[in-house]
Each structure stands twice: as C-alpha cells, then as structure tokens.
Amino acid sequence: xxxxxxxxxxxxxxxxxxxxxxxxxxxxxxxxxxxxxxxxxxxxxxxxxxxxxxxxxxxxxxxxxxxxxxxxxxxxxxxxxxxxxxxxxxxxxxxxxxxxxxxxxxxxxxxxxxxxxxxxxxxxxxxxxxxxxxxxxxxxxxxxxxxxxxxxxxxxxxxxxxxxxxxxxxxxxxxxxxxxxxxxxxxxxxxxxxxxxxxxxxxxxxxxxxxxxxxxxxxxxxxxxxx
Amino acid sequence: xxxxxxxxxxxxxxxxxxxxxxxxxxxxxxxxxxxxxxxxxxxxxxxxxxxxxxxxxxxxxxxxxxxxxxxxxxxxxxxxxxxxxxxxxxxxxxxxxxxxxxxxxxxxxxxxxxxxxxxxxxxxxxxxxxxxxxxxxxxxxxxxxxxxxxxxxxxxxxxxxxxxxxxxxxxxxxxxxxxxxxxxxxxxxxxxxxxxxxxxxxxxxxxxxxxxxxxxxxxxxxxxx
Amino acid sequence: xxxxxxxxxxxxxxxxxxxxxxxxxxxxxxxxxxxxxxxxxxxxxxxxxxxxxxxxxxxxxxxxxxxxxxxxxxxxxxxxxxxxxxxxxxxxxxxxxxxxxxxxxxxxxxxxxxxxxxxxxxxxxxxxxxxxxxxxxxxxxxxxxxxxxxxxxxxxxxxxxxxxxxxxxxxxxxxxxxxxxxxxxxxxxxxxxxxxxxxxxxxxxxxxxxxxxxxxxxxxxxxxxxxxxxxxxxxxxxxxxxxxxxxxxxxxxxxxxxxxxxxxxxxxxxxxxxxxxxxxxxxxxxxxxxxxxxxxxxxxxxxxxxxxxxxxxxxxxxxxxxxxxxxxxxxxxxxxxxxxxxxxxxxxxxxxxxxxxxxxxxxxxxxxxxxxxxxxxxxxxxxxxxxxxxxxxxxxxxxxxxxxxxxxxxxxxxxxxxxxxxxxxxxxxxxxxxxxxxxxxxxxxxxxxxxxxxxxxxxxxxxxxxxxxxxxxxxxxxxx
Numbered sequence: 001x002x003x004x005x006x007x008x009x010x011x012x013x014x015x016x017x018x019x020x021x022x023x024x025x026x027x028x029x030x031x032x033x034x035x036x037x038x039x040x041x042x043x044x045x046x047x048x049x050x051x052x053x054x055x056x057x058x059x060x061x062x063x064x065x066x067x068x069x070x071x072x073x074x075x076x077x078x079x080x081x082x083x084x085x086x087x088x089x090x091x092x093x094x095x096x097x098x099x100x101x102x103x104x105x106x107x108x109x110x111x112x113x114x115x116x117x118x119x120x121x122x123x124x125x126x127x128x129x130x131x132x133x134x135x136x137x138x139x140x141x142x143x144x145x146x147x148x149x150x151x152x153x154x155x156x157x158x159x160x161x162x163x164x165x166x167x168x169x170x171x172x173x174x175x176x177x178x179x180x181x182x183x184x185x186x187x188x189x190x191x192x193x194x195x196x197x198x199x200x201x202x203x204x205x206x207x208x209x210x211x212x213x214x215x216x217x218x219x220x221x222x223x224x225x226x227x
Numbered sequence: 228x229x230x231x232x233x234x235x236x237x238x239x240x241x242x243x244x245x246x247x248x249x250x251x252x253x254x255x256x257x258x259x260x261x262x263x264x265x266x267x268x269x270x271x272x273x274x275x276x277x278x279x280x281x282x283x284x285x286x287x288x289x290x291x292x293x294x295x296x297x298x299x300x301x302x303x304x305x306x307x308x309x310x311x312x313x314x315x316x317x318x319x320x321x322x323x324x325x326x327x328x329x330x331x332x333x334x335x336x337x338x339x340x341x342x343x344x345x346x347x348x349x350x351x352x353x354x355x356x357x358x359x360x361x362x363x364x365x366x367x368x369x370x371x372x373x374x375x376x377x378x379x380x381x382x383x384x385x386x387x388x389x390x391x392x393x394x395x396x397x398x399x400x401x402x403x404x405x406x407x408x409x410x411x412x413x414x415x416x417x418x419x420x421x422x423x424x425x426x427x428x429x430x431x432x433x434x435x436x437x438x439x440x441x442x443x444x445x446x447x448x449x450x451x452x
Numbered sequence: 453x454x455x456x457x458x459x460x461x462x463x464x465x466x467x468x469x470x471x472x473x474x475x476x477x478x479x480x481x482x483x484x485x486x487x488x489x490x491x492x493x494x495x496x497x498x499x500x501x502x503x504x505x506x507x508x509x510x511x512x513x514x515x516x517x518x519x520x521x522x523x524x525x526x527x528x529x530x531x532x533x534x535x536x537x538x539x540x541x542x543x544x545x546x547x548x549x550x551x552x553x554x555x556x557x558x559x560x561x562x563x564x565x566x567x568x569x570x571x572x573x574x575x576x577x578x579x580x581x582x583x584x585x586x587x588x589x590x591x592x593x594x595x596x597x598x599x600x601x602x603x604x605x606x607x608x609x610x611x612x613x614x615x616x617x618x619x620x621x622x623x624x625x626x627x628x629x630x631x632x633x634x635x636x637x638x639x640x641x642x643x644x645x646x647x648x649x650x651x652x653x654x655x656x657x658x659x660x661x662x663x664x665x666x667x668x669x670x671x672x673x674x675x676x677x678x679x680x681x682x683x684x685x686x687x688x689x690x691x692x693x694x695x696x697x698x699x700x701x702x703x704x705x706x707x708x709x710x711x712x713x714x715x716x717x718x719x720x721x722x723x724x725x726x727x728x729x730x731x732x733x734x735x736x737x738x739x740x741x742x743x744x745x746x747x748x749x750x751x752x753x754x755x756x757x758x759x760x761x762x763x764x765x766x767x768x769x770x771x772x773x774x775x776x777x778x779x780x781x782x783x784x785x786x787x788x789x790x791x792x793x794x795x796x797x798x799x800x801x802x803x804x805x806x807x808x809x810x811x812x813x814x815x816x817x818x819x820x821x822x823x824x825x826x827x828x829x830x831x832x833x834x835x836x837x838x839x840x841x842x843x844x845x846x847x848x849x850x851x852x853x854x855x856x857x858x859x860x861x862x863x864x865x866x867x868x869x870x871x872x873x874x875x876x877x878x879x880x881x882x883x884x885x886x887x888x889x890x891x892x893x894x895x896x897x898x899x900x901x902x903x904x905x906x907x908x909x910x911x912x913x914x915x916x917x918x919x920x921x922x923x924x925x926x927x928x929x930x931x932x
Contacts, residue, residue, distance in 0.1 A: 001906050003913035007920055014924045022917045027866040033856045035817055037839025037848070041860030048864035076833075125818035158775040162816030169813050170898040171465050175475075175779040176816065177903070205903030208888060231525065234537040234746070238518040238692075241754030246518040252697060253512040255505035255704060258497035279717075337734060346734070347648045347682065367717035376732035380681045384674060402718065403703035410699050414664050416729045416736050417680070420722035425674040427636065428714075429590035429606060431477070431613055432484050435636040438589055439643065440674025440721065 002197055005062045008224030009098060012111060013060070025052030031069040034077070035163045043077060043084075050074075050087045058105075059095040062220050064127020064195040065163075067097040072130040097127060098220060099136040099195060113226030114145035119217075120152040120189035122159065122180070122203065124196040137195055140219055144226055153183040161202035177206040185212060192216040260366045262400050268365055269448065272398045275368030279423035280436065281444040285395075287451045289324035292392070296329060299445060300388075306354040310334060313350065313386060314357040316377035321449050322357060322392040333357065336379035346381075353386035356441070360391040362405045363398040363448070367422050370446065371405050374417040383419060389441040395450040459786040461810045468784035474610050478602075478781045481609040482772040488715020489769060489824075496711065506708045507828040509701045510763035513693070517753065517762075520662040520695045521744070527665030532728050533740045541571035544745050548573060548654075548687060551741055552582055555685060557652045561643075563669070563676040564588035565656025566604055566766060567689040567745060569788045570801070573654075585646045587675035589639050593619060602782030604789065605713050605768035610781055643675070653679035653737075657690035658765070659705055660742075663698045666726040667742070670710065670719035680725050686737035688727075692744045693753075693762045705765060708826040712767035752800045757837050761796050763827040770821035770831055776814050785814060792821035792831045799838060805847045812838035870914050877908040 010020045030045035049070075053059045061067045074088040096105060103109050121141060127133045141149050160166060160176025180203055184192050194200050197218055204216035217225075239246045262268040269285070276283040284295035312333040314322070326333050339346045358378065362371035370391050374380050383389045399405050402420070409418060425440030436442060468474060493499040513520055525535045538544035544567075552560070560577065562584060568574065574584045574595070586595040590608035594601060596619045601607030608616075617630035620638055628634060655676055659668045667688050669676040680686055696702045702724075710716045729736035752758050771777050771791035782790035787798040787808065795815060799808040812835050815821075821831040842848055862869045883889045888904035891897065899905060 001909055003909050003911065003916055006913040007916065010920060010924055011927070014927050017928075019928075020921075020924055022913070022921070024914075025866060027869060028863045030863070032863075033859050035836060035839070036852070036856060037812075037836065037841070037843040038853075038856040038860070039840050039843070041856045044860040045863045048866075073836075125816075125820070129819040129823050156773075156820065157778070158816045158818035158820065160775070160816060162818065165813070165816045167895045167898040170901065171462075171469060172776055172779055172814070173816070174902040175469055176775050179779070201906060202903065205888075205899070205905055208904045209890075209902060230537055231535075234539070235518045235522050237746075237750050238521065238753060241750045242515065242518065243754075246522065247516065250516045250519050250697075253509060253701070255508050255701070257501045257505040257704065260497070275717075343684075344649075351644060351648050364718075369718055369722075374733065374736070375730065376734065380677075380733075380735040384677050384681060401703075402706065403700065406699035406703050410664075414666065414726045416726055416733055418724040418726075419677065420718060420724070421720065422716070422718045422722070423720050425672070426720055427589045427673050428484075429588070429593070429608055430611075430616060430632045430635055432481050432606070432609065433613075433632045435632045438636055438640055438673035438675070439587065439647070439678050 002218070002221075004224060005197070005218050005220045008220050009060070009062055012223065012227075016106065016108060021056065023052040023056065029066040029069040031065060032163050034069065034073060035165070036168075039077065043081075046074065046077060047084060050084060050091050053091055053095075054087065057094065058101070059091065060098055060101045061095065062098050062218060063197065064097050064124050064131055064133060065198060067095055068126035068130035070095055097131055097133060097195065099140050100131065100133055103136040103139050109139045110143040111223055111227065113143070113223045115222060115226030116146040117191050118148045118150055118189050119191045119193045119222065120150050120184060120187040121155075122152055122184070122192060122194040122199060123155050124194050124199045125158050127195045133195070137219055140223070141193070144222065147222070150187050150189050152187050154179075155183075157183075159199045159203050161199045163198065166202060174206070177202055181207045181210070181212070184214070190214055191222070193219050193222055195219060260401055262365055265395070268398050268400060269395050269450065271365040272363050272368070273448065275365055276446055277368075279368035280426070281368070281423055281446060283446040283448065285448050285450045286321065289321050289328050292321055292325040292447045293328040295447060296325065296390075300355075304354070307331060310349055310352065311354040312357065313339070313353045313355070313382055315359060315379065315382055317359060318357065319359050319392045319394065319449060321447070322359070336382050337377060347385070350381050350385040355388045355390060356382040356384070356386035357390045357392070358383050360393040360446075361397060362408070363393050364402055364405060364420075365398060365400045367402065369402070369420050369422040372419045372421065373409070373415045374419070375415055380417050380419065383421065384440055387441060388443045388445065389421075390445040390447070392447045392449060395448050396452065398448070461786070464784045464786055465780060468780040473612055474781045475779065477609050477612065478778055481603065481606050482778055485605070485714060485768070486772040489712055489772070490715075492711045492715045492717060496707070502704070502708060503826055503828050505704050506826050507763065509696065509704060510765070510827045513695050513697065514753065514759060514762045517693060517695070520697060521692060523662040524660055524665060524695055527663065528742050531665045531726055533665065533742055536741060536743045537746075538743055539746045541745070541747055544571045544689065544743055545573055545576045547743055549576065549580060551685070551687060552577070552580065552652070555652065557582070557685070559583040559585065559650070560652050560654055561585045561587050561646055561650040561679050561683065562591070562654045563656065563671060563679040564591050564607070565654065565689055566789070567656055567691055568654065569601060570747065571745065585643070587643050587647070587679060588671070589636065589673060592639055592643065596620070596623070600783070600788060602790070603768060603771055604766055604791070605771075610783065647678045647682055650683045652685040652687070653683040654687045654689065655679050657688050657694055658709060659694055659696045659702055660690055661698060661702055662695050664726060666724050668702065668706070669723045669725070670706070670721065671723070672714070672720040674721055677721050677723055680723060680727075680737070681735045684737055685739045686727060687741045687743060689743045689745065692746055692749055709765050709767050712769040712824075712826040748801050748803050751803060752797075755800070758796070758800055758834060760829050761793070761800065761834060763829050764793055764797070765827060767826060769824040769826060773820040773824040775816060775818060775820065785811060787811065792835070793829075796831055796834045796838070805842055805845065809842055809847050812842065866914065870912055873908060873912055874915070877910055880908055
C-alpha cells in the first residue's frame with residue numbers, strides 16, 4: 001500500500017554508497033498468522049522469507065514489528081527445525097529495522113533532510129519493546145532540519161492495531177485507537193509519525209473516519225519529503 | 228502412599244525427575260542501597276520514617292523523650308486515663324523513665340485481664356500503644372518488632388496510636404540485613420515490619436489514613452551512645 | 453471461576469465499554485499505580501537487575517517445587533501447624549468446612565485472598581450458615597455489592613464513593629456522607645467489632661518460607677495483622693507455588709512485590725508469622741491450619757511452555773500497563789483473575805478452552821505486560837501460545853482456519869500474490885470513497901466500521917522494482 005517507503009529507503013542506502021537489492025521471494029514475516037496462533041502456516045510464510053534473504057549481506061526493513069517478529073519469535077518458531085533454526089539465526093544476525101541500522105550500525109543519523117513541520121512520534125509497541133528502539137527513531141527525527149518534534153501524551157499505550165487483534169476484537173481495538181487518536185490531537189502536531197505503517201494506518205484510519213485527521217507518515221516518508 | 232507423598236510425587240513427576248535430596252541454594256545479585264556512616268544512617272531513618280507518614284524524634288535522655296511526647300500529644304492529653312496507654316512488658320529503660328517523668332498512667336499488656344474478650348475490649352478503647360523495636364530500616368522507614376510473651380502483638384496494632392522506642396544502634400540500611408540477623412536466633416511467632424500508619428486507597432484511589440491499624444505512628448530514636 | 457453462568461463476551465464488552473465511570477476509574481487507578489511504581493523502582497537503582505534476581509529466585513523455586521514444598525511442610529509441622537494438601541478447589545473448600553464443623557464456629561473474619569476467590573470459598577461457607585466477613589476495605593465493599601474483584605490489588609476500583617455510601621447505608625441504618633474519611637471510618641467501626649469478637653480468621657499468603665515455616669502477608673490497612681493476631685484459630689490459604697527458600701530470597705521478593713503492586717517501598721504491614729503462637733504468648737492463633745492448593749498448578753508445572761507463569765507473585769503490575777484492561781476493566785474478562793496474568797493462567801487453572809477460550813484474545817500483544825512483570829514472565833508470548841494451543845486442539849473457527857491456510861499458501865508465493873494485489877488495486881474502487889477504502893465484507897468490515905483504509909497502491913513496490921533498480925544504478929554511477 002505504501003511503495004514510496006521502499007523507494008525512499010532504496011534511495012537513501014544508494015546515496016550512502018550501498019547496493020540495494022529486493023529479492024523476489026520475500027513477502028511477509030508471518031506475523032499475521034503467528035499472532036493468531038497458526039504456527040504451521042506461519043512457518044510456511046517465514047521459510048519463504050528466510051530463503052529469499054539467504055544471500056543478502058544485510059537485511060533492513062521499514063517496520064519495527066516485522067523485524068521484531070524475526071528477532072523475537074523466529075527462534076521459538078523454528079526450535080524443532082534444526083535447518084531453519086540455523087537459517088533464522090543467520091537472518092536475525094544480519095537484519096535491522098531502518099532507524100536501528102542508520103543510527104546504530106551506519107552511525108549516519110544526519111541524512112541531510114530538511115522538512116518544516118510539527119510532528120509527534122508514536123512509539124509502536126514492537127519496535128520499542130521487542131527491539132528496544134527507544135532513542136533511535138528520535139535521533140533520526142532530531143536530525144531533520146526545521147522539524148519540530150512534540151511529545152505524544154501517554155505514548156506508551158498501544159494504538160489497538162495488534163495485527164489481527166483489530167479485526168478479531170474490533171470493539172476493544174476501537175476503544176484503544178480512540179484514546180490514541182485523542183492523544184495525537186492533544187499533542188498539537190501537524191503530522192503523526194512512527195516506525196510501523198500498521199499502527200499509523202490504524203490511527204489515521206480512525207481519525208479520518210471521525211473527521212479529525214492529520215497526516216500519518218512513516219519516518220522514512222518524512223525523510224523522503226525532506227531530501 | 229500418604230496424601231503428602233502422593234502430592235509431592237505428582238510434582239516430581241510433572242518435573243520429570245525424582246525429588247532431589249538436596250538443592251544448591253540460589254545466588255542472586257542486585258544493587259544494594261547503602262548509607263555511608265552511622266550518622267547518615269540515623270538521619271536517613273529519621274527522614275524516611277517521616278516520608279512514610281510517621282513522626283519521629285531523637286532523644287538522648289528520658290527528659291528529651293518526654294518533651295517529644297508533650298509536643299505530639301500535649302502536656303496532658305485529653306484522652307488520658309487509667310486504661311488508655313498500654314505498653315509491652317519489655318520496654319527500653321528510657322521508655323519507662325519517660326512515662327514516669329510525664330506521670331502518665333500506663334497498663335502493661337500482660338497484666339490486662341487474661342480473658343481475651345475483656346482484654347481486647349480494653350485494647351479496642353486504648354489510645355496509645357507503646358512498644359520497643361528490634362530494628363529500624365532506613366530504606367523503607369520501617370520498624371521491625373519481634374513478638375513474645377512479654378511483647379503482645381496487639382499493642383502495636385489495636386490502639387489508635389503506636390509509639391515505638393528504638394536504639395539508634397538497631398537501625399539498618401535494608402530489609403535483607405534485618406532478615407539475615409533475625410535468622411541467627413530462633414524465629415518468633417510473629418515479626419511485624421511496620422512502615423507508616425494504616426492506610427488505604429480503596430475508595431476511588433483516594434488515600435485515607437487509619438483503616439484497621441493505628442491512625443498515627445511515632446518513634447523515639449534513643450541516641451545516647 | 454466465572455462471574456455467572458451466562459457469561460457472554462460480547463455482552464460483557466458492551467457493558468464495560470458503555471460504562472464511563474468504570475473506564476475512567478480504571479484509567480485513574482492504573483495510571484496512579486503505574487506512576488507510583490515508576491518513581492519507586494527508579495529509586496532502587498538498576499531495576500532490571502532486581503527483576504532478573506526475582507526471575508531467578510522464582511524459577512529456582514518452581515523447578516524445585518517438590519523439594520521446597522516438602523521442606524515447608526516439615527517445618528510447619530515442626531512448629532506445630534497443621535498442613536492440608538488440596539488437589540482441587542472442592543477439596544480445599546471441604547477441608548475448610550471441616551475445620552468450622554469441628555469447632556462449631558458460625559462466623560469468620562477474612563483478609564484479602566485471591567485463592568479463596570479462586571476456590572469460591574465464601575458462597576460455600578455461607579451455604580453452611582457461616583457468616584463470612586471480608587475485612588479488606590475493598591473486599592468489604594464488593595462483598596456487600598455481591599460482586600467479584602475487578603483488580604487483584606484494588607478490587608473495588610470500579611465503585612465510586614456515592615455507590616459505596618449507598619451500599620453502606622442499609623448497614624448504618626442512616627444516610628452517610630460519601631467523602632472518603634466518613635466511609636473509611638464507618639468501615640473501621642463496623643469491622644472493629646467483628647475483629648474484636650472473632651474466633652477464627654482466614655488469610656491469604658504472599659510467600660511461604662520453606663526453611664522456617666513462616667508465612668508472609670502484606671497489607672496496608674492492618675486487616676491481615678488483625679486476622680492473624682486476634683482469632684485463636686487461623687486458616688492460611690496458599691497456592692502451592694507461592695514459596696521462597698529462605699529469608700534471603702524473601703527480602704528480594706518483598707521489595708519487588710510492594711514496589712510493583714502499589715509503588716511502595718514496602719507495604720505498611722509486612723507480617724512474617726510463624727504460627728502457632730508460642731507458649732505464654734497472648735496473641736496469635738493457638739491452632740493454625742495451612743491449606744496448600746494445587747488446582748492444576750501441577751499441570752502447569754508439567755507444561756514447559758507455560759511453566760514460567762508459575763513465577764507470578766500476584767502484584768498486578770501487568771494490569772496497570774495493559775491497554776485492554778485499561779479500556780474494559782476486570783469484569784469483562786469473566787474470570788476471577790483478569791488482566792494479562794488472568795488471560796494466561798485462567799485457561800490453565802481451569803484446563804478449559806471451551807469456557808475460557810475467549811481470554812487469549814484480550815490482548816493486542818503489545819508486550820507492555822512482559823515489560824512490567826517484576827519476575828519477567830513473557831506474558832505476551834504465553835498469550836500467543838494459548839492461541840497456538842487452541843489452533844492445535846481445534847478450538848478455532850473453520851473460516852479462520854481457512855483464511856490462514858490461504859494466507860500460508862499465497863504469502864509464501866509472492867509472484868502469485870502480487871497478481872492478486874494488482875487485481876485488488878484495479879477493483880478496489882467499489883469500496884473507495886474520497887480516496888479511502890470505507891467499507892467491505894466481513895472481516896474487513898470489522899476494520900471499516902470504525903476506520904477507513906488507504907487504497908492499495910496502483911503499482912506495488914515489486915512492480916516498481918525493475919525500473920527503480922535501474923535508476924538506483926544510474927544514481928550510484930552519477931552519484932546524485
């Protein structure tokens with residue numbers, strides 16, 4: 001739904017002097033079925049992903065949730081499969097979420113972007129809690145010139161997306177996203193940003209339906225606008 | 228097999244091994260709170276005791292202790308009569324001397340009627356319970372009281388106010404130090420670790436002091452070394 | 453364990469989500485407890501090291517539970533206590549009833565105990581004509597209201613002061629002001645009489661110390677102390693996993709418990725009793741019964757995937773960070789234990805996915821619970837494992853099974869899937885209003901009822917890639 005994120009990411013890495021590839025076989029980390037408890041179907045999807053990246057040197061993904069799934073859940077998912085548990089380990093060792101890779105590995109948080117806007121950052125649960133990415137995305141934002149970052153009240157709260165949770169338990173999910181949307185408006189920001197399109201789509205989708213929407217942009221989309 | 232053997236054997240089965248005859252104790256490490264000097268420890272305790280909602284004073288003599296009590300309760304508290312102050316049998320010398328100095332009548336818990344209904348009826352109306360304390364804890368502002376026949380447990384619990392006398396030398400930084408020392412002698416039927424007055428936030432998270440235990444708690448730190 | 457026999461998840465959610473007071477009260481309580489915890493754990497220095505210590509201790513106990521339980525029983529008996537081992541809630545209830553019968557007691561004071569809620573002790577005793585008096589203020593309130601606890605630490609947080617005043621008035625026999633001091637004072641006076649007249653008390657147990665036979669109870673009000681001081685007979689109820697090896701480990705767990713539960717350095721009263729009372733002691737029980745309950749805890753122990761849930765010290769910290777609990781409160785779960793830990797342990801204690809299969813979906817898997825847990829139980833992972841178990845045991849709907857079968861098939865075949873996405877992009881116009889997807893058939897409608905969706909891009913990244921790859925190569929060459 002958001003091909004521009006991939007395009008911008010590819011351009012950033014190319015500009016930094018790296019060769020970008022998009023292995024054909026990749027599609028999904030399997031989180032959707034994993035979170036619903038369908039482990040066999042998850043393994044089918046995850047194996048395809050693992051195989052697709054077998055020859056890649058480094059794998060960078062624009063989603064804290066997907067990379068979190070690989071890092072946090074693949075070991076358990078393949079614990080009875082000696083071949084794929086080894087392959088999964090190799091993928092874990094070389095895979096990073098975008099802000100994690102730029103800030104911690106490449107150590108080039110200043111990508112030369114300039115963008116005038118007031119943004120608030122939603123720390124998505126899996127990026128924050130499964131990958132421990134608390135400072136990295138903020139570091140990236142701080143290096144975008146002219147960008148003002150305002151705090152999001154009660155930022156720690158889940159937005160209610162939770163993958164299939166939003167469809168399986170729509171009423172609770174709606175109550176959660178309603179509160180999140182309230183806090184987003186309260187922040188006074190013009191743009192909502194984050195590391196996961198799932199969450200951003202959930203929050204902005206709710207705000208849009210209720211007539212009080214502000215644009216929701218992935219950090220990479222912000223960078224893309226400013227470069 | 229007895230019920231007990233069966234119960235234990237079932238757990239062993241679930242753990243997939245026979246019950247071990249000995250187990251190597253676990254070692255854990257964690258950051259420890261520490262004060263740097265006896266003075267620091269005393270000051271820390273005074274501060275934390277008040278933070279927990281108690282009132283505390285240092286006293287080198289029984290006269291100083293009596294002054295503190297007068298400040299807290301008045302020269303002659305209006306609630307004072309023959310049955311309103313109940314004390315442990317075992318009290319630090321200063322505590323007894325202080326009461327004598329004040330001329331306040333006090334009952335000794337063990338001397339109350341042996342009939343429990345009568346005894347608790349008196350306790351229920353008592354205004355001040357006076358005890359010693361075996362330890363104080365800086366980190367949590369707590370008093371630690373061991374029970375025995377001469378140290379009735381109700382004295383620190385049932386009256387509206389609880390006052391404890393504690394030697395400054397009995398103050399420790401942390402709970403683990405206190406528990407380690409307690410382990411060195413035989414364990415009494417009750418060890419009460421008291422940190423502030425009885426309280427609740429059960430109604431709309433609104434803090435309310437004095438539910439079932441004492442509404443007020445006081446401490447005299449005996450500092451005469 | 454259900455509140456009533458007619459629990460229906462949708463009705464329960466309806467009720468909860470439409471109860472504005474409940475939702476506000478839940479937020480207020482959990483925000484307060486969470487913020488208190490934050491301040492008081494920061495003060496400890498490295499909280500993570502404390503959590504690791506807690507995890508290590510609890511793991512050690514769980515893995516050697518038979519050894520420590522045996523030691524505990526030995527020491528309690530050596531001290532003169534009477535140990536009862538109950539495999540099931542029914543056994544625990546019957547043991548208790550027998551003690552009442554033996555003495556002919558017709559009234560009992562109780563301090564807060566989740567185990568007695570778990571085994572439904574109160575209604576069973578009341579059936580025998582025994583008056584049960586809950587003495588924790590919150591438990592007293594919900595007992596009068598005839599409701600189960602909505603939080604394991606603050607059980608009556610769903611009640612406001614006016615409702616509480618109304619509950620107290622028939623007992624008082626006159627109108628009551630609804631300010632907190634008045635209500636608290638009223639409860640103090642009522643319960644004072646009960647305490648002073650009590651002959652038997654029932655308490656819970658936060659930790660039992662194996663090498664001394666000591667039971668620990670923490671309370672703030674003092675009701676736990678009253679219940680273990682005044683009556684001459686005392687019954688302590690504990691889940692069989694609530695053991696620590698010695699005082700050394702106890703000090704770590706007491707710190708973790710008080711700080712995690714209410715954000716206190718220690719609870720006001722941390723009571724270490726090693727009953728019965730000694731010869732010549734004037735207070736404390738002369739006769740002491742320790743009832744140790746299994747209730748499928750041994751099944752959990754034998755289930756390696758869920759064993760870590762036995763580490764729980766019932767602090768409630770996971771409730772206070774849970775965004776689901778925050779929205780719906782405790783009663784909507786339908787179980788005695790709610791919140792993330794309730795979601796995990798209820799289906800295990802009851803060994804029943806038929807009745808409790810809804811619980812594992814009371815989570816968005818945000819992992820805040822696991823992050824808050826002072827003994828590092830991976831709660832969100834265990835919630836996924838329940839969903840996994842349900843799938844393996846065939847407890848999930850057929851349509852769902854089919855959807856994930858297709859998902860597995862197509863999402864591992866990106867080329868085929870890409871064709872479908874192109875098709876979707878072409879035909880999505882039927883669902884689109886003003887550039888957003890605004891409706892659709894179920895399960896999509898579960899989303900679009902409250903939210904819109906962005907449109908599927910005209911060209912997927914995959915379709916754009918060949919062109920983009922060329923551009924990137926040019927970019928690299930020209931370094932622009």
